[in-house]
Amino acid sequence: MGKMERFAFVALVAGIIFFLFADFVSWALPMFVMKDIPKKSVIDLAKEAKAKNTTAWSDFKKVATAYPESFKKLCEYEDAFTGVSKIPADKCQPNEETLAKALKVGHRWYVAEGCWNCHSQMVRPVSNETLRFGIPGVSNTVSYPSEYNNELQAPVLWGTKRVGQDLIREAAVHNLGWQAAHLYQPTSTSPGSVMPGYPWYFEEVKDPQTGKTKIVPNERGIALLTYIMWLGSWEVKPPKDFKLEAVAK
């Protein structure tokens, strides 16, 4: 028994051996089990979005054409913390590279604002969550490991608290205009909301034709909107009764 009360024994057995054993069970083994799931970088995600023509890609194009000035500034945006660099003006169109940059910058500010303190990114298989988050029949699946295996989920953004809704199936739930208005002033779209407004993601510009000032998202704003509209875009499937003719008419 005397040994159990010595510095070296405690430091070795409790400090190192027990710690390593626990970490083996709690995360080394789970990581090993999931080792075959491919890890995706941000550029992989952007390429995938474009190749599969997901809503993230179409929303990004919408953002870029609706706010061309902010999009130009996003191309020029530099940030040592995330390591994003300037994109030359001739390549400043909606493409994989700019989408990857928008996702990276948007994710960085999503984290910096602590959005994850009130919005989780995980749909659990219990408590009717598959019915609540996403749109039934369109994007209401439970969370699964492979959708988190990418650079934007390192560290993972599951969160531990919900004041607002879960966001991992957000792409199908609200459109871009709603997201922009909500980000600027949450009570404008959701009366009773306790979410703060984020006016520093917007700026006032003068419309050259009408002379009126309007509020548009700035470069960080469009990046954040792109990121939010990307969340769950890989899960959005066309509804079963969706018919193209209806649109053509």
Add this chain to the structure above:
Amino acid sequence: MSNTQDLKNLVNYGLVKAHVAMGLVFFIIVAIMGFLYSLQLDGIYPFPGIEFLSPGRVRMIHTAGAAYGFLVNMFTGLLYWAVPRFTGYRILSDALGWFMFIALQAAVLITVVSILFLGQADNVEWGETPWWLDPIIVFWLLLHLIQFGAPLYKASQRGPLYVTGWYISAMLVWTPLVVFMGNLIPRFWSVGSGAGAVQSTFIHDLVGLYVTPVAWGLMYYFVPVIMKKPMWSHGLSLLGFWGLAFFYPMNGVHHFLWSPIPMFAQYSAVFATVAVEFAVTSVLINFMMTLRGSAEQLKYNVPLRYMYTGAIFYWITCFQCAFHVTLTFQKVIHFTDWVTGHAHLIMFGTFGLWVLGMAEYIWPRLFGRETMYSKGLSEGAYWLLAIGVFAMFVDLTAGGLVQGFDWIGLNPWIDSVNFSKPFWYFRSVTGLMMLTGLLMYAVNFYKTATAGKSLSAELKSESV
């Protein structure tokens, strides 16, 4: 032990004072941050539309500041007092101590500036420090290991260590490993669910392998010293320590139950968490039996009362945990304010009250006095803090149940927000109580430090 060396030379009073004082300052700042954030949920946030005071950023200062500004400062200060006194050896180096003190304050200030002004944060709960700061924190913790490891190692060469020594020795090894694991692995070596498993282990290990062992180690030192009698059972001390050391590190994944982490890890976390409650109960029995026959001291001795109140809150939290860690409870209470209430009862109600009690015991002694400046302020602060935090816990637990069942019921989301508002208003009131208590405590602290000097000067002049 201590009669061979001069007690005054044994303990570096300056380091204790500096750390404890900074710890109290950060405690108040952190409490103000938490109170500000609660005002956002009440819809009366005083600084809307200001980027650098956005509630989301303020909330990260609340959590990261509580970890590094408040708890690390307070615990390090108390260790500078306790470790040399129970081992009989000085810390490794005073100069290193001052360097570490300045480095710690700098790290906290850098964190505050990065999160509020630069928008550089990490999405690891309790590890919100920007990633480039984390290797520096790990280095600081290695210095912390040799600083306090030296006296413990020397004492261990001479004979078995006292209970406090086991807890502190293990903690000194655990903490750098935990911070390295939690902050750097999920960013550079792991993604997705694997990162989630590491992060959840980190959230719990920083509590379980840093805060808990230091705090229990200090309790095993201060409680017998104050009551002037030994712990009731050495066997239970051993059981409690080794039970905690084995099961606590495995608890982490219970933060992400029903998540895409493989189920075996989730089950092991549930099992280990329930097992920890048995270890905790054995520790509590030991402390309660030690109190037996001396309970009347709680009436007069405010530091001791802080410690036992904290101990009871600790047991309530752990008892609650044994139930809500199950997959059944998780369906309702995960993501709700129940968890917030739980976290506040353990962090403020237990560890907060403990460090305040311990600081209230050593602070007058650092200035050559036996008691704090004002008994009234001391009592007032105690009651405001204890009632405030317990009321907050009850309020948030109830609010959490309302939210959880409302979400299951598939009502419109905004309903759960509106139903929570009365609970959030009351939470702010309890927060105000706790803040008032802390300010009273701080006034008493300041007065003890300044009045102590004049008192000793008077005595000197009389004796001349």
